[in-house]
Amino acid sequence: MPSITFIHSDGRRQPIEASEGESAMQAATRQDINGILAECGGNAMCATCHVYVDEAWLARLPAMSDDEDALLDGAAADRLPNSRLSCQIKFAADLDGLVLNLPDRQL
Amino acid sequence: MSATSRTDSVTPERGAPAGVPSLDVDPFSNEFFEDPHAIHDTLREAGPLVWLDKWGVYGVARYAEVHAVLNDPLTFCSSRGVGLSDFAKEKPWRPQSIILEADPPAHTRTRTVLAQVLSPTAMKGVREHFTAMAAAKVDELLARGSFDAVADLAEAYPLSVFPDAMGLKQEGRENLLPYASLVFNSFGPPNQLRQEAIERSAPHQAYVAAQCQRENLAPGGFGACVHARADAGDITPEEAPLLVRSLLSAGLDTTVNGIGAAVYCLARFPDQLARLRSDPTLARNAFEEAIRYESPVQTFFRTTTREVELAGHRIGEGEKVLMFLGAANRDPRRWENPDSYDVTRRTSGHVGFGSGIHMCVGQLLARVEGEVMLAAIARKVASIQITGPVKRRYNNTLRGLESLPITISPA
Ligand code: HEM
Numbered sequence: 001m002p003s004i005t006f007i008h009s010d011g012r013r014q015p016i017e018a019s020e021g022e023s024a025m026q027a028a029t030r031q032d033i034n035g036i037l038a039e040c041g042g043n044a045m046c047a048t049c050h051v052y053v054d055e056a057w058l059a060r061l062p063a064m065s066d067d068e069d070a071l072l073d074g075a076a077a078d079r080l081p082n083s084r085l086s087c088q089i090k091f092a093a094d095l096d097g098l099v100l101n102l103p104d105r106q107l
Numbered sequence: 108m109s110a111t112s113r114t115d116s117v118t119p120e121r122g123a124p125a126g127v128p129s130l131d132v133d134p135f136s137n138e139f140f141e142d143p144h145a146i147h148d149t150l151r152e153a154g155p156l157v158w159l160d161k162w163g164v165y166g167v168a169r170y171a172e173v174h175a176v177l178n179d180p181l182t183f184c185s186s187r188g189v190g191l192s193d194f195a196k197e198k199p200w201r202p203q204s205i206i207l208e209a210d211p212p213a214h215t216r217t218r219t220v221l222a223q224v225l226s227p228t229a230m231k232g233v234r235e236h237f238t239a240m241a242a243a244k245v246d247e248l249l250a251r252g253s254f255d256a257v258a259d260l261a262e263a264y265p266l267s268v269f270p271d272a273m274g275l276k277q278e279g280r281e282n283l284l285p286y287a288s289l290v291f292n293s294f295g296p297p298n299q300l301r302q303e304a305i306e307r308s309a310p311h312q313a314y315v316a317a318q319c320q321r322e323n324l325a326p327g328g329f330g331a332c333v334h335a336r337a338d339a340g341d342i343t344p345e346e347a348p349l350l351v352r353s354l355l356s357a358g359l360d361t362t363v364n365g366i367g368a369a370v371y372c373l374a375r376f377p378d379q380l381a382r383l384r385s386d387p388t389l390a391r392n393a394f395e396e397a398i399r400y401e402s403p404v405q406t407f408f409r410t411t412t413r414e415v416e417l418a419g420h421r422i423g424e425g426e427k428v429l430m431f432l433g434a435a436n437r438d439p440r441r442w443e444n445p446d447s448y449d450v451t452r453r454t455s456g457h458v459g460f461g462s463g464i465h466m467c468v469g470q471l472l473a474r475v476e477g478e479v480m481l482a483a484i485a486r487k488v489a490s491i492q493i494t495g496p497v498k499r500r501y502n503n504t505l506r507g508l509e510s511l512p513i514t515i516s517p518a
């Protein structure tokens with residue numbers, strides 16, 4: 001099974017399974033990654049699914065939409081160049097092993 | 108089950124389509140409003156798609172189908188109205204909403220404007236004040252001890268923050284709740300609730316139309332922010348008042364019923380109040396779970412733009428489909444122990460705010476109000492007792508109470 005590794009803000013690594021076609025947020029909420037709240041359920045409206053993408057993976061993700069870009073400005077934790085909304089990262093086979101860092105807060 | 112006879116109903120053009128279970132329930136009757144849960148269960152168990160004979164419309168009550176309809180806005184459109192009335196056949200009772208009752212691409216433009224006016228960044232600007240007002244309200248209510256949680260809390264708190272945040276004048280605010288109640292009744296069928304609301308609507312409509320104009324909206328408020336977007340060229344000057352109208356229609360009575368739902372839950376389930384008190388950071392989730400559990404916005408319609416297959420049945424073009432958000436939010440296929448209120452539940456994915464492109468554009472504001480109020484209760488209130496008869500308020504779309512007499516004690 002392909003996987004995504006979430007790294008909590010305290011450094012703990014938590015690998016989870018992910019399936020083709022679901023978002024990284026959906027994989028996370030299905031498997032109880034506490035650091036992802038996803039209040040809007042993946043509709044790109046809440047910015048509570050914020051992640052910092054591991055530098056090695058950043059360029060391999062599809063570009064972000066204007067909506068995602070605007071929303072990230074309102075994220076609770078600092079926005080960094082590698083900030084993304086995990087509900088907008090659609091998982092595919094070529095993302096097997098993706099590493100996402102969790103911010104220290106989503107609210 | 109409804110005992111209503113067929114004589115007072117709108118004559119459906121034809122009966123149930125072959126294979127679709129037909130039900131004789133009226134989701135817009137007082138009997139339904141009093142206790143929707145058993146009937147929701149009947150609707151869910153009858154099948155993924157049902158036919159509601161009384162009004163000649165399709166219905167979906169399971170989570171999967173409600174979610175699917177919400178997320179296919181080109182097939183299940185909003186521009187023909189999100190109530191029973193089909194705007195292709197009947198003139199809307201007021202000029203059509205340019206966001207709620209619009210489809211892409213028109214919807215995309217207006218939606219972008221309101222999403223920015225009510226963005227996470229905008230919420231940072233109101234949060235502190237809303238928090239202070241919630242704390243003051245709870246202190247005042249603790250001093251009184253006994254009061255009506257609907258009028259004195261669920262209505263009073265949003266009324267103390269939302270109209271000011273919009274930038275409304277003081278005069279005439281008493282029109283806001285009657286106007287919203289009218290709007291939400293109007294999505295229903297032509298029953299007494301809808302007809303009486305529309306008959307009495309003239310003064311409320313006149314008030315709201317005037318408040319949507321730029322000169323009546325204080326600088327810095329959400330209303331003025333909408334008008335500023337007309338200067339920027341994102342919307343026309345004629346569109347700005349209509350978008351302000353959307354905020355006035357949907358921004359107050361919804362949070363009243365959301366906060367009312369949360370207080371009613373905490374009053375009925377003391378173990379959950381105790382859990383919340385032991386960890387006030389659960390306040391935001393306790394509010395969200397109340398939205399799932401009670402679904403203050405119970406239903407919306409869509410209209411099919413083409414023939415479409417849904418759950419194995421073919422639906423023709425121009426058919427109304429009623430989505431039972433409240434039933435989806437308690438569908439055992441989606442939720443564990445759906446009928447229990449659990450402040451620690453992972454609520455993500457509930458459809459109490461809708462889903463897809465029309466998902467509530469004011470959800471962040473609703474959550475700020477709900478969270479800061481429940482956080483104030485968590486820190487200051489030790490117990491909530493229901494002390495008198497609980498009365499339900501009847502509305503074609505909104506679920507909430509008319510009266511909830513309670514006594515609270517200080518922590
Ligand atoms: C607990 C409170 C609230 C609930 C339960 C709620 C529920 C909903 C639902 C279910 C929809 C989807 C309608 C559809 O799909 O046809 C919606 C849309 C909408 N809501 Fe809310 N709402 C709440 C608070 C608010 C607030 C505070 C505002 C404004 C300040 C607001 C403004 C709107 C608007 C303008 C839309 C239309 C969005 C669109 O069509 O793109 N709502 N709401």
Ligand code: FES
Pocket residue numbers: 025037038039040041042043044045046047048049085086087088
């Ligand atoms: S889940 Fe809300 S923005 Fe991603």
